[in-house]
Ligand SMILES: Nc1ncnc2c1ncn2[C@@H]1O[C@H](COP(=O)(O)OP(=O)(O)O)[C@@H](O)[C@H]1O
């Protein structure tokens with residue numbers, strides 16, 4: 613479903629050029645939960661941005677459902693993103709002046725859904741990610757970090773995407789809250805058959821996937837599929 617073929621990405625030119633990805637080839641079937649691991653600067657966000665069509669590779673091709681993203685116009689790429697992909701980031705990127713419900717309903721406006729219907733769908737998705745009705749009218753600044761990230765996940769899911777790209781989604785959360793967000797993502801993968809690509813530098817977070825891809829300096833150095841097992845939680849993770 614997602615095919616990354618000999619993809620390279622260089623930022624900048626000449627002596628200042630950075631090879632963020634060197635030659636990455638991956639096939640990610642629909643419904644898989646992939647953890648992309650590696651230290652800061654190894655190329656995780658670059659990879660996710662290329663899959664989202666937010667940036668274009670210097671070499672190679674990225675295909676989603678057999679469609680080469682480079683063959684699409686900017687509008688077609690935005691359209692594909694809007695319909696097929698949900699994005700979640702480390703910083704929650706919620707609109708500060710909108711309520712929780714308005715934040716989640718907003719992507720549906722771009723799809724032409726009537727505002728009342730959009731809000732109704734937003735409420736349903738918020739319930740799905742565990743945000744209580746009493747919270748729907750609050751602004752993001754009145755939420756805990758975990759609630760903000762759940763709201764951001766609801767916003768990513770309200771359009772019913774097939775693919776969730778989560779870039780360090782627990783990076784701003786304490787360990788326990790982070791685990792509850794990862795539990796939620798795993799549950800959504802299981803119940804909604806959502807394809808998940810989770811970028812993380814945490815080894816604990818990486819155990820949530822079916823498959824762990826490790827990147828070092830722009831190259832895939834490990835790619836292992838693991839049977840799903842209970843997540844090992846270290847005592848130290850709780851404090
Ligand atoms: N827009 C950009 N312009 C120049 N260099 C960039 C840009 N984005 C990322 N890089 C560089 O590319 C490399 C990979 O970055 P990134 O994909 O953000 O890594 P990660 O998400 O794993 O921390 C790093 O060396 C980073 O400094």
Ligand SMILES: [Mg+2]
Nearest residue numbers: 656657658779
């Ligand atoms: Mg990153």
